[in-house]
Amino acid sequence: MKTSVVLLGASGSIGSQTLDVLRQYRDRFELAAFSVGRRTEIIDSVIAEFHPGFLTVKEEKDAEFFRRKYPEIRVYSGDEGLLELISQSGADMVINALTGYIGLRPTVCALECGKMLALANKESLVMGGKIVTDLAKKKGILIRPIDSEHSAIFQALQGNKKEQVEKLIITASGGSFRNRTRKELENVTVSEALAHPNWSMGKKITIDSATMMNKGFEVIEAHWLFDMDYDRIETVLHPESIVHSLVEYKDGAMIAELGTADMRVPIQYALLYPERMPNTTKKLHLPDIGSLTFREMSFERYPLLKLAYDAGRQGGNLGAALNGANEAAVKLFLEEKISFLDIERYVEETLEVFRKNGMYRKDADLENILESDHWAYRYVKEKVKCLCRH
Secondary structure (H helix, E strand, O other): OOEEEEEEOOOOHHHHHHHHHHHHOOOOEEEEEEEOOOOHHHHHHHHHHHOOOEEEEOOHHHHHHHHHHOOOOEEEEHHHHHHHHHHHOOOOEEEEOOOOHHHHHHHHHHHHOOOEEEEOOHHHHHHHHHHHHHHHHHHOOOEEEOOHHHHHHHHHOOOOOHHHEEEEEEEEOOOOOOOOOOHHHOOOOHHHHOOOOOOOOOHHHHHHHHHOHHHHHHHHHHHHHHOOOHHHEEEEEOOOOOEEEEEEEOOOOEEEEEOOOOOHHHHHHHHHOOOOOOOOOOOOOHHHHOOOOOEEOOOOOOHHHHHHHHHHHHOOOHHHHHHHHHHHHHHHHHOOOOOHHHHHHHHHHHHHHHHHOOOOOOOOOHHHHHHHHHHHHHHHHHHHHHHHHO
């Protein structure tokens, strides 16, 4: 019997590569439902190829258009439409490849509905890690990570006991400015920041990679996914991006997952777990690599990484504020309204004001978490708007 899946975020990078995996394993999976944001141009081809019964788009006007065009398909719209897609489609598995805070509610909904969950949405755990993991435990659902770093750790933990783990080691490419000093970052341009030396990704994640906020988010994710104390999660610079992450055990042995930078590998592992099946991905040829390098991570060089550790340790709704502030600051940088180093300044300031205003909640519920994210986002945007007026 085929596993029916809901794919959230089909038009993004992870979504399109997930479609590649579903395409290769048509005998194992069927696409029951999918969502896209504003990139509705892919909808016709996905429907023609996979014949899903449910669709969600961002705008209601687009939903009306596709209802007329495909009367046999149930079409929803907006954030609520994502939840309808999960609850009404009857699918077995939800693949959450959404970007941003909108991914949190669908993650919670998938778990509440008892679905298998393959997770690429960082914000689900950065913002709502306790809520999500408590619910997963209650429902007896194993969250299958899609991020390459967390997939690597997930794989390196197989067959071993958690109490035998000494620490998790998350690797980082270092991003666009890994060989520049902080002084050299003062006047960098958006185009320079988007020129990642290893691969092409979406704009926001590329900037987050350069500030190391992306790695900070991954530390918080790893804490929740693997129930590991922050003192036992380490980050290390690895420019080649061949070792995707490692687990060090108490006897000193390190188990790592190596591979080419192809997201279809962790996607396929999440979907087929615990099976391993052939794929068309280019295989790693070690002699071609020659050597691998690793460098110490510096909190002074990457202050947002330290800020993420601190926010993660305090927990509650602080991760949501961190996410909202960072999202706004990155957007403003991409719009060339603030400098690259201003991203750090605005995120740090936002969290300080958040605490001083008594907004921090250790036991925040879902609504408060979302409100905290939105408040931090608005705070940064308004702060910059006020400065622009003077």
